[in-house]
Amino acid sequence: MVLSNTQQGSMARYLEMKGQLRPPKKAGIVAYSGIRGCYAEAAGIKYFGPDCLFIPHKSFEDVLKSVSGGGADYGVLPIENSTTGAINDVYDLLIRYRAAIVGEVLLPIRHCLLGTADADLSTVRTVYSHEQGFYQSRDFLAKYPDWRQVPYHNTAVAAKLVADAHDPAKAAIASARAAEIHGLKILAENINAAAGNTTRFIVVAKRPEICEGRNKISLRFILPDEPGALYRLLGIFEKENLNLSKIESRPIPGSRWHYQFFLDFIGSLDQARLDHIIADVMRRTKAFEFLGFYPGAGD
Structure with a gap:
């Protein structure tokens, strides 16, 4: 089968990424x-240990800009939550900045309601948190229908806002560690609706790495608009006896009602077998991006 110009471009980018493979760096700066x-800082500490320099950024995009520009050795980004699903912005940014996924870490999320030293549940009138913090704590919040919920872009930023306000009517949904750092009192512990609430964070770098224990591969692709295209694509993984751990569809920006797919699969593969699988996938897709080959974090 002759590859189209788009497919040839996808293959060239894959080969370029292969040519950039490096051993893991000693993490000095983590964004x-x-x-x-x-929670992202906690995930970074869990993955790298406490001795790195962890640099906060305002947005997911700023993290990727720092990594791609060489300002940070690695970045830590949330990619999906076991309760609320994918963090779609991160998927879109991965493609825009062509960052390589080199690792992942699973972090249990245990939300707490935090307030000032003189606050209790009876004084709270307004709660601040990330939208996912509200959703993941919805059963708890349903007991207090009069509380006003104000979305904030980050749980720890919401905690700092409450600490700076010195107002017992204000509370935040964030971590116990945020309470300790910002001098807040825990008014209620473990308020998330799902006991096993966990967020999967990815570790990204400017270049892909040859890591010991690599067994997880992440891809992005666009299928031809024809019957059975997804079925034929998924048949590759059945034939190769590989376990699909995730498949996610996302709208293609600027192309109404057309979709791209993000797929993770598990397998202990040597480079030759991986190249064969990638070539097979490429032949069955209109566009393709290889996102990373890295050690999976398990369950």
Whole structure:
């Protein structure tokens, strides 16, 4: 089968990424979105240990700009939550900045309601948090229908806002660590609706890495607009006896009612077998991006 110009471009980018493979660097600077006490910082500490320099950034895009520009060795970004699903902005930014996924870490999310030292549940009138913090704590919040919920772009930033306000009528949904860092009192613990609430964070770098224990591959692709295209694509993984751990569809920006797919699969592969699978996938797609080959974090 002759590859189209788009497919040839996809293959060229894959080969370029292969040519950039490097051993893991000693993490000196790690970028994350938020401020001290946020879950992304906690994920970075869990993955790299406490001795790195963790630099807060205002947004997911700023993290990727820092990594792609060489201002940080690695970035830590949330990619999906076990309760609320994918963090779609991160998927779109991965493609825009062509960052390589080099690792992942699973972080249990245990939301708390935080207030000032003189606050209790009876004084609270307004609660601040990230939208996912509200959704993941919806059963708890349903007990207090009179509380006003104000979305904020980060849970730890919401905690700092409450700390700076010195107002017992204001509270935040954030982590126990955020309470400690920002001098707040925990008014209620473990308020998330799902006991196993967990966020998967990815570790990104400017270049892909040859990591010990690599067994997870992440791809992005666009299928031809024809019957059975997805079925034939998924048949590749059945034939190769590989376990699909995730498939996610996302609208293609600027192209109404057309979709791209993000797919993760698990397999201990040597480079030759991976190249064969990638070539097979490429032949069955209109466009393709290889996002990373890295050690999976398990369950």
